Amino acid sequence: MRKILLYIVYGNDQGYYDGAKFSFLSFLNWVSLDDSIEIVVLTEKPELFIDYPVTALLINTEQIRDWSLDGRYHFRIKNRGLAYVIKELKLSQNDKVLFFDTDTYFHKSPLKLFDLICPTQALFYLNEGLIYNRDRFNIYVECLEGIKIKVDNHIYELSKDSSMWGSLMIGIMPCMLPSLEWADKLMLKLIPLTSAHTVEPFALSESLLKKYKIAEGKNFVSLYSTSRKKEYAVRILTTFFLKYSSLPVNKQIKLTQKTNLKRPFWIVIKQRLLRLIKA
Numbered sequence: 048m049r050k051i052l053l054y055i056v057y058g059n060d061q062g063y064y065d066g067a068k069f070s071f072l073s074f075l076n077w078v079s080l081d082d083s084i085e086i087v088v089l090t091e092k093p094e095l096f097i098d099y100p101v102t103a104l105l106i107n108t109e110q111i112r113d114w115s116l117d118g119r120y121h122f123r124i125k126n127r128g129l130a131y132v133i134k135e136l137k138l139s140q141n142d143k144v145l146f147f148d149t150d151t152y153f154h155k156s157p158l159k160l161f162d163l164i165c166p167t168q169a170l171f172y173l174n175e176g177l178i179y180n181r182d183r184f185n186i187y188v189e190c191l192e193g194i195k196i197k198v199d200n201h202i203y204e205l206s207k208d209s210s211m212w213g214s215l216m217i218g219i220m221p222c223m224l225p226s227l228e229w230a231d232k233l234m235l236k237l238i239p240l241t242s243a244h245t246v247e248p249f250a251l252s253e254s255l256l257k258k259y260k261i262a263e264g265k266n267f268v269s270l271y272s273t274s275r276k277k278e279y280a281v282r283i284l285t286t287f288f289l290k291y292s293s294l295p296v297n298k299q300i301k302l303t304q305k306t307n308l309k310r311p312f313w314i315v316i317k318q319r320l321l322r323l324i325k326a
Contacts, residue, residue, distance in 0.1 A: 062281040066149035073303040077156040122247040170218025190241040214248035230254035
C-alpha cells in the first residue's frame with residue numbers, strides 16, 4: 048500500500064511554494080524510516096523542489112486553463128489535480144492520498160490521518176455544519192432549494208442533511224475516483240447556479256457521502272489560512288528559506304519545529320489598527 052502526501056502549487060506567488068515546502072518538511076519531522084510515505088507536488092515550477100525528497104509532477108499552462116475553466120473557477124484545480132495524480136501514478140485501489148493546502152504545518156504527529164482514510168471512509172479538514180443551519184451557507188438554500196440536477200443517470204437535490212466540509216485537507220483512496228469524477232460533474236452544474244466560492248468542497252463531500260463516511264482531521268494540523276495570519280506567516284517563511292535552504296534537508300526538517308508561525312499579540316493588535324486606519 049502506497050501512502051501519498053500531495054500538494055498542488057501553481058502561479059507566481061512565492062509564498063505558496065515556500066508554504067508547500069515548509070508544510071511537507073514539518074510533516075517529515077514525524078516520519079520514521081519505517082513509514083513508507085511518498086511526497087508528491089503537482090506544480091508549475093518543479094525546479095523549485097529539486098533539492099527536496101519529493102516527486103514533482105508538472106502541471107502546465109494548458110491544464111491550469113482547462114481545469115480552472117479558463118480562470119473562472121480556480122478551486123476546481125484541486126479536484127482535477129487529485130484525479131490526475133491518482134491516474135498518473137497508477138495508484139492501486141488500496142493506496143491512500145492525503146492532500147493539504149500549502150498554508151498548513153505540523154507541530155504534532157499527523158501520521159494517524161492516513162489511518163482515518165479507508166475503503167469506507169474519506170477524510171476532510173472540518174465539518175463546518177449543516178447548510179440549512181448556518182446563515183453563511185444560506186446562498187446554497189436560496190439558489191438550490193427544490194432544484195433537481197441531473198448528473199449522469201442520477202438526480203441530485205439539496206437536502207436537510209447537506210453539510211459544508213472544509214477541504215484544506217482531503218484524504219481519499221483510488222477506489223473513490225468515480226465519486227471524485229461525479230463530484231466534478233456536479234460542480235460544473237452548480238457553478239452557474241450559485242456565486243458561492245465553496246462549490247468545490249461542497250460537491251465533493253455531497254458525492255462522497257452517497258457511498259462513504261467522512262472523518263474530520265482538524266486536530267492534527269496547524270494552519271494560517273486567514274489573510275492577516277498568512278501575511279505574517281509568509282514573511283517568516285521567506286526568512287526561513289533565505290537562511291536555511293542551503294542546509295541539508297534533515298536540518299531544515301528539525302528547524303521547522305523551532306519556527307513559530309503564530310502571530311505575537313502585538314502583531315495582532317498592530318494589524319487590527321492598520322486595518323481600522325485603512326477602512
